[in-house]
C-alpha cells in the first residue's frame with residue numbers, strides 16, 4: 001500500500017505471474033461484461049502499441065490502474081510474449097483496457113468469437129445505431145454482429161447534455 005500526497009491510502013497493483021501470449025481476451029461474457037454475448041480477442045502487439053503510447057500521454061488517478069498500464073507495456077512487449085493459448089486479463093487490466101477496445105482493433109488484427117456459429121471470425125460487423133435526440137438526451141445502441149448476423153455485443157447508451 002502506498003500513501004498518496006492527499007493522505008489517501010491506495011492499494012497498489014499486483015501483476016499477474018503468467019506471461020502474456022499472442023492473443024488476449026479483452027471483452028467477454030466470461031468476464032461478466034455487460035452486453036457481451038460473443039467475445040473479442042485482440043493481439044498482444046496492438047495492446048503494446050497502444051499502451052506504450054498511452055502511458056506517456058495520460059495519468060490515471062487510480063494508482064493500481066496507473067501501475068497496471070505501466071506493467072502492460074512490459075508484459076506485452078514482443079520479446080516477453082510467448083506462443084500459446086489466449087491470455088486472460090485481470091480485473092485491473094480490464095479497467096485500463098476495455099474502454100479502448102475500439103482503438104485496439106482499429107487497423108489491427110483481432111478475433112471475434114460467435115457462440116452461436118461456434119466460430120472465431122477475423123472480423124465483425126459494427127451495426128451501431130444512432131437513435132436520435134429527445135430533449136437534452138441523445139441515445140444510441142452499440143451493436144456488434146458476427147458476419148452471419150448474430151449479436152455479439154448490445155449496449156444502449158444515453159448521453160445527457162446540460
Ligand SMILES: [Zn+2]
Nearest residue numbers: 114117146150
Ligand atoms: Zn454467428
